[in-house]
Amino acid sequence: MTRWLTKDEQDSWLALAGVMLRLNTALDQQLQRDSGLTHFEYLCLAMLSAEPEWTTTMSELARTVNASPSRLSHVVRKLEDRGWVARSPAAHSRRVTVVRLTQEGYDVLADAAPGHVGTVASLVFDGLCGEDVERLRELMGHVLQRLAASGLDRPE
Numbered sequence: 001m002t003r004w005l006t007k008d009e010q011d012s013w014l015a016l017a018g019v020m021l022r023l024n025t026a027l028d029q030q031l032q033r034d035s036g037l038t039h040f041e042y043l044c045l046a047m048l049s050a051e052p053e054w055t056t057t058m059s060e061l062a063r064t065v066n067a068s069p070s071r072l073s074h075v076v077r078k079l080e081d082r083g084w085v086a087r088s089p090a091a092h093s094r095r096v097t098v099v100r101l102t103q104e105g106y107d108v109l110a111d112a113a114p115g116h117v118g119t120v121a122s123l124v125f126d127g128l129c130g131e132d133v134e135r136l137r138e139l140m141g142h143v144l145q146r147l148a149a150s151g152l153d154r155p156e
Contacts (some may be wrong), residue, residue, distance in 0.1 A: 002131055004117040021049055023123065030119045035112035040065070042116060045084065045109040054101035057090065087150060122138060 005013060010140075027039040035042070047064045048054050056064075062072045076099055078087045084105030090096035126135060147153035 026123060027116070027119060029114060031116055032110065033116045035108070037108070037112055038075075039065070041079060042109070042112055044075060044079065045073070045105055046113075048085065048099065048101035048126055049106060049109055051101075054106065058097045058099055063154075066153070071155070079105065082108075107135070 021023070026040055027042075031037045031039055031042050037045075043065050044061065047061060047068055048056065058072060058076065061067075061076075062069050065072065067075075076085055076087065078089060082105075086100050086102055087097050088100075090098045128136070144153075
């Protein structure tokens with residue numbers, strides 16, 4: 001038998017769906033306007049900047065940014081053409097590709113970060129108290145755990 005959503009669940013779901021559909025668009029627009037980056041490109045650069053020596057494997061970066069290998073390869077190729085990342089075979093296996101953030105890529109990320117963080121703060125956190133922020137983290141953590149347990153959260 002189908003478990004239908006209650007009225008409160010449906011209202012909450014529609015609010016969450018609205019955020020999922022519109023937030024990435026808003027972040028894309030701000031980053032494109034101010035930095036010439038897509039949100040996904042920014043995310044790739046940011047995740048690389050958090051890695052030791054700004055370097056990781058393509059497969060690990062794909063997992064981190066939740067992208068299919070083909071999508072990530074396409075975006076990394078564009079970033080590489082701009083001189084913002086560099087790819088090379090891994091020292092331990094020529095079948096593994098390593099991607100490294102270049103200094104120029106880091107500089108682009110550093111220039112884009114204040115506007116991006118300001119937009120995130122404005123759209124998501126302004127007007128929330130500390131308890132609201134903590135509750136949001138808990139709720140999103142719950143959803144992320146459910147997604148991971150389902151196995152449906154990875155692109156093909």
